[in-house]
Amino acid sequence: MNKIAYINDQPYAIQKGESILQFVKRSHSDKLIPTLCDTPHLKPFGACRVCSVDVALEQDGPAKVMASCHTPVSEGIYIYPSSERILKLRKNIIELVLTNHPLDCLTCEVNNNCELQEVAARVGVRDVRYPVGKDNLNRTRDLSHPYMTSDLSKCINCSRCVRACDEVQGMFVLSMAGRGFESRVIKGMDTSFIESSCVSCGACAQACPTSAISDVYESKSIIADEKIRTICTYCGVGCNLEVAVKDEKVRFIQAPWDSKVNSGHLCLKGRFAFSFYNHPDRIRTPFIKKNGVFVEANWDEAYDFIASELNRIIKKNDPDHIAGISSARCPNEENYLMQKFMRAVIGTNNIDNCARVCHSPTALGMQRTFGTGAATNSIDDIKHTDCILVFGANPTDAHPVTGAKIKQAAMKDTTLIVIDPRKTELARYAHYHLQLKPGTNVALMNLFFYYIIKEDLIDTSFIEQRTEGFEEFKQHILSQNIDELESITGVDRNLVHEAAIAYASAKNAMSFHGLGATENSQGTSTVMLIANLAMITGNIGLPGVSVNPLRGQNNVQGAADMGCQPNQGAGYLDVTNDEIHALYEDFYGAKLPKHIGYNIPQMYEAALQDKLKAMWIIGENVVQTDSNSQMVIRALSKLELLVVQELFMTETARLATVILPAASFLEKEGTFTNGERRVQRVNRVVNPLSGTRPDGQIITEIMQRMGYPQPDYSAQNVLNEIAQIVPFFKGITWQNLGKNGLQWPVADGGGDTPTLHEENFKRGKGAFYKQTYKETSELQEHSKDYPFIITTNRGLEHYNSGAMTRRTPNEQIVTEDVLLIHPDDAKEYSINNGDMVCVESPRGKTDIKARISTAVKKGILSTTFHFSEVMINNLTSDVCDSDTQCPEYKVVAARIR
Ligand SMILES: Nc1nc2c(c(=O)[nH]1)N[C@H]1C(S)=C(S)[C@@H](COP(=O)(O)OP(=O)(O)OC[C@H]3O[C@@H](n4cnc5c(=O)[nH]c(N)nc54)[C@H](O)[C@@H]3O)O[C@H]1N2
Ligand SMILES: Nc1nc2c(c(=O)[nH]1)N[C@H]1C(S)=C(S)[C@@H](COP(=O)(O)OP(=O)(O)OC[C@H]3O[C@@H](n4cnc5c(=O)[nH]c(N)nc54)[C@H](O)[C@@H]3O)O[C@H]1N2
Ligand code: SF4
Numbered sequence: 001m002n003k004i005a006y007i008n009d010q011p012y013a014i015q016k017g018e019s020i021l022q023f024v025k026r027s028h029s030d031k032l033i034p035t036l037c038d039t040p041h042l043k044p045f046g047a048c049r050v051c052s053v054d055v056a057l058e059q060d061g062p063a064k065v066m067a068s069c070h071t072p073v074s075e076g077i078y079i080y081p082s083s084e085r086i087l088k089l090r091k092n093i094i095e096l097v098l099t100n101h102p103l104d105c106l107t108c109e110v111n112n113n114c115e116l117q118e119v120a121a122r123v124g125v126r127d128v129r130y131p132v133g134k135d136n137l138n139r140t141r142d143l144s145h146p147y148m149t150s151d152l153s154k155c156i157n158c159s160r161c162v163r164a165c166d167e168v169q170g171m172f173v174l175s176m177a178g179r180g181f182e183s184r185v186i187k188g189m190d191t192s193f194i195e196s197s198c199v200s201c202g203a204c205a206q207a208c209p210t211s212a213i214s215d216v217y218e219s220k221s222i223i224a225d226e227k228i229r230t231i232c233t234y235c236g237v238g239c240n241l242e243v244a245v246k247d248e249k250v251r252f253i254q255a256p257w258d259s260k261v262n263s264g265h266l267c268l269k270g271r272f273a274f275s276f277y278n279h280p281d282r283i284r285t286p287f288i289k290k291n292g293v294f295v296e297a298n299w300d301e302a303y304d305f306i307a308s309e310l311n312r313i314i315k316k317n318d319p320d321h322i323a324g325i326s327s328a329r330c331p332n333e334e335n336y337l338m339q340k341f342m343r344a345v346i347g348t349n350n351i352d353n354c355a356r357v358c359h360s361p362t363a364l365g366m367q368r369t370f371g372t373g374a375a376t377n378s379i380d381d382i383k384h385t386d387c388i389l390v391f392g393a394n395p396t397d398a399h400p401v402t403g404a405k406i407k408q409a410a411m412k413d414t415t416l417i418v419i420d421p422r423k424t425e426l427a428r429y430a431h432y433h434l435q436l437k438p439g440t441n442v443a444l445m446n447l448f449f450y451y452i453i454k455e456d457l458i459d460t461s462f463i464e465q466r467t468e469g470f471e472e473f474k475q476h477i478l479s480q481n482i483d484e485l486e487s488i489t490g491v492d493r494n495l496v497h498e499a500a501i502a503y504a505s506a507k508n509a510m511s512f513h514g515l516g517a518t519e520n521s522q523g524t525s526t527v528m529l530i531a532n533l534a535m536i537t538g539n540i541g542l543p544g545v546s547v548n549p550l551r552g553q554n555n556v557q558g559a560a561d562m563g564c565q566p567n568q569g570a571g572y573l574d575v576t577n578d579e580i581h582a583l584y585e586d587f588y589g590a591k592l593p594k595h596i597g598y599n600i601p602q603m604y605e606a607a608l609q610d611k612l613k614a615m616w617i618i619g620e621n622v623v624q625t626d627s628n629s630q631m632v633i634r635a636l637s638k639l640e641l642l643v644v645q646e647l648f649m650t651e652t653a654r655l656a657t658v659i660l661p662a663a664s665f666l667e668k669e670g671t672f673t674n675g676e677r678r679v680q681r682v683n684r685v686v687n688p689l690s691g692t693r694p695d696g697q698i699i700t701e702i703m704q705r706m707g708y709p710q711p712d713y714s715a716q717n718v719l720n721e722i723a724q725i726v727p728f729f730k731g732i733t734w735q736n737l738g739k740n741g742l743q744w745p746v747a748d749g750g751g752d753t754p755t756l757h758e759e760n761f762k763r764g765k766g767a768f769y770k771q772t773y774k775e776t777s778e779l780q781e782h783s784k785d786y787p788f789i790i791t792t793n794r795g796l797e798h799y800n801s802g803a804m805t806r807r808t809p810n811e812q813i814v815t816e817d818v819l820l821i822h823p824d825d826a827k828e829y830s831i832n833n834g835d836m837v838c839v840e841s842p843r844g845k846t847d848i849k850a851r852i853s854t855a856v857k858k859g860i861l862s863t864t865f866h867f868s869e870v871m872i873n874n875l876t877s878d879v880c881d882s883d884t885q886c887p888e889y890k891v892v893a894a895r896i897r
């Protein structure tokens with residue numbers, strides 16, 4: 001029997017753990033009880049009392065006034081939300097609140113987006129009887145920050161902003177100071193937004209019921225024509241956006257509360273950094289380079305030129321003299337078409353995407369160990385885990401909405417282990433921070449395994465039933481020289497010992513890894529060890545456990561799923577396999593190549609050797625972001641044809657023969673697949689800027705121009721085509737993706753898969769692979785003359801080559817890449833904070849501003865790679881992960897002058 005409580009004498013079933021407010025909202029109506037200090041996803045606060053209701057133990061019995069937001073509903077109680085005395089009480093409370101608020105409130109410009117006005121109207125307050133609170137009305141506005149403003153004369157002390165900052169973002173920037181009429185919100189030690197440690201996530205602005213804290217796009221004073229839901233274009237978290245449009249222009253963005261990925265939260269890139277889309281720098285017409293200068297062309301001229309050049313190169317050489325790089329920034333449908341174009345129209349497997357320089361070791365390493373190269377679980381599982389291992393990842397900067405969740409978990413009772421050469425923000429919250437020397441992951445993992453096996457913390461039944469190769473693996477681990485591993489990694493063995501026990505003895509443990517694992521010469525080996533770590537402890541196949549790579553770009557998961565790699569076609573099917581080859585030939589109705597094509601580093605190598613004549617690059621700024629920039633420039637400059645499809649004139653676009661102006665994510669439709677395999681709908685918010693076209697349309701038109709019968713472009717039709725060839729998209733339709741998308745594999749009928757490998761691994765048994773640490777050739781060859789190691793990572797405010805974020809006000813928040821250097825090193829080289837230093841590697845050098853910091857150990861330098869003025873990839877090397885050719889960005893020999 002359901003337990004029951006009564007609302008206005010009507011019985012309703014109650015649910016465990018509900019407050020009276022939640023109960024009334026869910027079972028009866030969300031209009032019955034007005035609230036002020038309450039807001040979705042924040043803990044009940046019970047400060048404003050506007051949500052008060054009468055509660056009696058029997059029908060019409062003596063009632064007590066209770067704040068419904070923080071009173072649990074109990075069986076058999078009688079709730080009267082609108083009794084006469086409650087209505088009067090609410091009106092009094094609101095009158096008092098308004099007393100301390102600008103008197104023009106009821107007619108203020110924030111019109112119908114102000115919750116305070118709405119509540120005032122609902123409780124029937126039309127004017128204010130009490131005198132105005134003393135000092136509240138002439139507080140100065142804070143206009144220091146490009147996105148956040150405050151006008152605290154409008155503040156009603158509800159504390160929603162303070163709680164959002166604490167409970168969602170975990171920054172603790174805002175607090176209440178003073179008491180009574182004097183109490184007010186302060187930032188940091190009573191400073192401005194820009195001077196405080198605010199990370200500009202905007203959670204406070206979204207939470208504020210008035211516009212006391214607001215974003216400068218003045219979300220609260222604009223009445224949008226339309227609000228359209230879509231997906232963030234930046235990182236692989238895949239946050240949902242609600243984009244407000246007025247007069248065909250994007251005005252502001254908020255986080256939908258009902259999103260499974262980011263329920264009500266965003267970082268500053270998703271929420272604020274959108275103004276690149278109509279920046280004057282957007283390319284608005286095709287260009288063809290003639291005698292070294294770009295000349296405007298119309299689309300027909302550009303298409304004819306490209307088609308005739310490609311046909312000429314195919315005829316003179318062969319199709320393998322042409323290669324394509326597809327964009328992990330673009331939707332699945334566009335990536336699918338790009339690989340189809342290269343394979344079915346050009347006739348080559350020379351197709352790749354930026355996963356090569358990012359998580360290709362993850363895809364391969366997890367395919368080898370599990371059979372599927374993708375995250376095993378949902379991010380939401382953080383709620384159900386006891387231990388989190390963050391391995392070579394910095395999610396509070398690079399995956400901020402996930403990073404905030406990990407931080408919140410660590411501040412409660414989840415054990416946090418961070419393995420990173422830098423003291424990242426999460427490292428400061430971690431119970432164990434293993435601050436290893438860059439490039440020594442395999443040695444560190446072997447040490448970690450040593451203690452798990454020695455302590456007998458292995459999950460024997462999981463190993464026996466679900467895995468193979470364990471005995472050999474174990475013998476290898478036990479034969480390791482512990483002293484040597486300790487000295488290689490530079491981490492105290494006792495700390496590794498304790499962390500290993502913490503991980504292995506946790507009931508449920510998740511791991512999250514990033515580029516610190518993959519962008520190394522032993523990247524694939526490291527990922528296999530991370531997968532083996534989950535297997536040896538049985539942390540796979542359930543909610544609350546995982547091996548979750550934090551995939552980088554918004555759709556890098558999708559670009560690989562769609563077949564933008566030289567060895568596997570759409571759906572990861574092996575292009576060299578006879579049966580698969582026949583299947584693809586039949587499906588595309590074309591003759592296809594059967595040998596593996598070039599990956600990105602091989603494309604440059606081939607170009608330098610005159611074996612590649614043409615490249616087509618969509619949405620990737622390789623000159624700035626691929627390793628060893630000068631080599632990349634030499635390779636691209638040798639090509640006879642370079643097509644670059646871009647939003648902006650990037651360093652790469654400047655080298656193009658033809659530039660095609662593409663439409664951005666806000667201007668087109670399709671699907672993005674986030675790092676937890678969630679395929680989500682990207683909806684068009686505004687029409688493509690005049691002169692630009694969606695990438696999918698451009699590729700289709702070229703396919704048609706070259707004689708392939710591809711139907712005119714529509715994202716939904718291409719999605720249907722994908723569902724016919726990609727096995728794990730079988731049950732996906734545009735309609736059934738709904739608001740929150742589906743996690744692949746999606747079976748016929750639409751059932752999706754939050755957790756992989758529940759019963760079996762894709763490859764049958766999970767495989768153990770022993771690994772031996774090997775020092776990178778970069779250090780073997782150069783550390784004598786270049787005694788430092790420089791490693792690169794990301795900063796919160798800028799995104800990769802900065803092509804987009806540097807065309808937004810983010811540019812005012814962070815203005816340059818800086819070099820972190822340990823105080824002892826700075827002293828030795830007489831470097832002061834802010835000095836320009838010259839950093840040099842065997843490939844090149846650059847000048848960069850020094851910041852003295854204990855976040856790095858002695859001998860280690862670190863910086864970001866967002867600014868072309870610094871062009872840090874002039875320093876990075878050609879050393880790659882031996883299995884996937886992912887460049888070793890993370891370990892570069894350097895010296896300073
Ligand atoms: N703000 C912002 N967000 C982004 C991006 C961005 O440019 N800006 N880019 C997106 C992309 S494409 C990606 S791939 C992701 C990447 O996100 P992450 O994987 O977090 O990438 P990084 O910040 O490059 O490096 C992660 C960490 O690896 C550590 N590290 C370096 N060397 C080693 C090592 O040898 N071993 C270990 N264990 N750790 C090491 C670094 O100190 C750094 O803290 O971020 C995405 N999100
Ligand atoms: N030193 C160092 N270098 C690194 C790394 C590192 O850790 N250290 N990390 C590497 C990693 S993980 C990655 S993923 C790469 C990223 O390297 P890139 O992919 O080169 O970086 P982005 O700046 O994201 O470039 C994307 C480009 O796509 C364009 N674009 C955006 N949306 C669209 C669209 O819809 N259509 C089209 N046609 N274009 C669009 C943007 O204008 C931008 O120029 O950098 C790598 N480089
Ligand atoms: S600034 Fe807004 S959210 Fe914060 S206490 Fe004041 S009214 Fe509430």
Ligand code: SF4
Binds near residue numbers: 262402
């Ligand atoms: S966390 Fe990633 S997906 Fe979410 S808003 Fe920030 S950049 Fe966009």
Ligand SMILES: [Mo]
Binds near residue numbers: 354358552553
């Ligand atoms: Mo990436």
